Amino acid sequence: MKLVAGIAVLWLWVAEAVENCPSDCKCSQKSSTEKTEVNCQRRGLQSIPPKLPLDSWILKMGENFLQDLPENILNSVPKIESVKLERNSIKSIHPQAFAGAQRLMLLNLQGNRMSKLPVKGFKDLLNLRFLMLGQNQIASLKPNMFIGMRNLSELDLPLNALTALPPNAFKPLIALKVLDLALNRIQRISPKAFVGLEELLFLNLDNNKLKNIQAGTFGPLIGLEMLVLDNNLLSTLTASTLEGLSNLQELYIRKNEIESLPPDVFRHTPKLTHVGLSGNRLHAIDGNMLANMQGLKEVYLHDNPWKCDCSINSLVHYVAQTRANHSPLQRLRCISPEEFRDRPIHQLKAEELPCRA
Template structure:
């Protein structure tokens, strides 16, 4: 009789899930979590379904034609932890669209047509860990967009239309560890843009339009371990730009327009282990600057127009004395003067490096 009772409960659970499963979707019960996975992937849906199994755990609704998210679409789903709405045609989100979804941990809105985010639109998502907003048309970010998301650890905003980062833009995100802003059009970062992000470990600003970075911008993210500034328009890199990055381990500034590095550029980055400056306009740098960063293990300087005269002597000595990860340093080739054009730098001798009197 006891077994019969358990079977009856299971049967009622299955019946309820099947009855409330949206048309054209597949609903699968997951016994290990006592929840239902609802799969509506690529079913031509124009609207967000009105009903779901009450124990819905995961919603997979990618590659449909949904254009808007109305209010309270998730309110009746207390067990919901993951919603995937990637590659729809979503243009608008009601400020109360996610009301009541307090257990939601992942929200994927990648590849839609959003131009803005609703004020306080995510305030009920107290347990959200991952928010994917890449490949939309979002033109601005403000702190009131992120109110309530105190546990968010990963915010992905690549391939949008951001041009500036205003003060306190991400301030409510006190637990954020990963911030991806690659492939936007960012030209200006306000001095307090990253205020509140004391837990941030990874910041990606690859492929933007940054010409300059004001001193002290990174002071508020002093736990940052990796910073990517590749494919921007930076003409210089200075110690004041890197001020506050006392825990940075990896720094990538490839394919910019940097033509010189001051001797104290890494004064504020004592834990640096890897630096990449390939694809810039460097003709010479002080090898002692690299030697003085004691933990530095990986240095990438190829694809620069190196001028192999007496000013490059300290770099040649640094290459000769370096034993760890020599391969990238052996890719440095002289562009000038004519007598050294095409020669690998690691084969040069100090006595052959001449300068005009």
């Protein structure tokens, strides 16, 4: 009798969950758990359905026609853990839109039309791990935008309209591991922009408009392991630029405008294993500096205008002796003087390189 009663209760519970499923959506329950996935993807919806199954844990609302997110949109689903709102037409978010969604772990808002984020708009998302804001039109950040998000692990902000990173921009994000700021228009970074990000492992600033980075800017990033600065306008790189990055393992500064590197440039980065410097304006480099980097496994130096005179003697020696993987040797070529133009550097001998005043 108890078994029959239990089955009846279970049947009623499942029936109720199905009954509460919005007519435009498809609901499915995760086997052996009391969790319902609500799939409203590509249904031509202009708003989130007001009634959802009480046990909803995933809500898929991508590729609809939502234009704004009003307050309390998740009040009816206290167990919600994942909300996907990508590729809608969302322009605005009410500061209380996510009120009460304390179990939410993933929020995907990429591919919308937001130009700004609500002040303290994410303060209730105490357990959020992943926030995806790429492919919007976000033009500025303020320190109080991310208040309350003490467990956020990954923040994606690529393909927006950011031009600057202000002081304390990410300070509340004390658990952040990944920060993607690629494909913006960032020209200026405050020396205090990264305060609080001691747990950050990966920082991507690829494809921005950076011309210089002030000394100590990366200082708070004591745990950083990978830094990408490709496709910017940097003309210099010094030891003070990399100060504080004692755990950095991979550094990529490809396709910038760097003309020279001081011999002590990697003084603060003893754990470097991968360095990408291809596509710059380097005409010489101290090969002994590279040789002294004991952990270096890969170094990329091709597509630079190498001046093949005695100033690159140490580089010629390094290329011949190193066991590290490096640039495709045929692409590591001389630009000048004329008698060495287009000669592969690995085919040169130090004693044949001229010294000229």
